[in-house]
Amino acid sequence: QKEVEQDPGPLSVPEGAIVSLNCTYSNSAFQYFMWYRQYSRKGPELLMYTYSSGNKEDGRFTAQVDKSSKYISLFIRDSQPSDSATYLCAMSSDSNYQLIWGAGTKLIIKP
């Protein structure tokens, strides 16, 4: 079993829809949770960074962490075609700073 599980998709939704992207993990020591967006042939770009449990909002993006369920989510409201990209979750712990990555979910927003 991988430490971090993420459905690779693709996930295809119409423009304006609310998108939900998720990762599950097995290591209860993870405390730091990140979402990166990667456009084709570009480097990953940090979208959201969350410590421990709770929600964090930034514009149309909301990150949620549920440590009791070992489950993290990224919500995108009013999705736009420019949101089409691969979204990667990543996480780390205090004892091992190395990021553990999900496989990435390819998201397609149809105009």
Add this chain to the structure above:
Amino acid sequence: DTEVTQTPKHLVMGMTNKKSLKCEQHMGHRAMYWYKQKAKKPPELMFVYSYEKLSINESVPSRFSPECPNSSLLNLHLHALQPEDSALYLCASSQSRGPPTGELFFGEGSRLTVL
């Protein structure tokens, strides 16, 4: 525009060539990283430099050789590569080695093809 600059953007080399990838960051970060990314896979950590000291070597083959001339520059020297080394090579930097300021900022990558 990213503040982590990688050159060249594309590189094609033969298995007997020697080449280098270069990375520069202008954010005053003290940790820099090399990652390798194959198509439809997440990035794989190759090397970490923290305060100009190599702190992790993930058993990467010796045909990859990192160099950190100063806190802003990071090079990856390539020699006698194999076709399976073809990938996107990503440089990243972070304010510090670990949380809470360990968020990574990536460059756009150098796409390497080994013939």
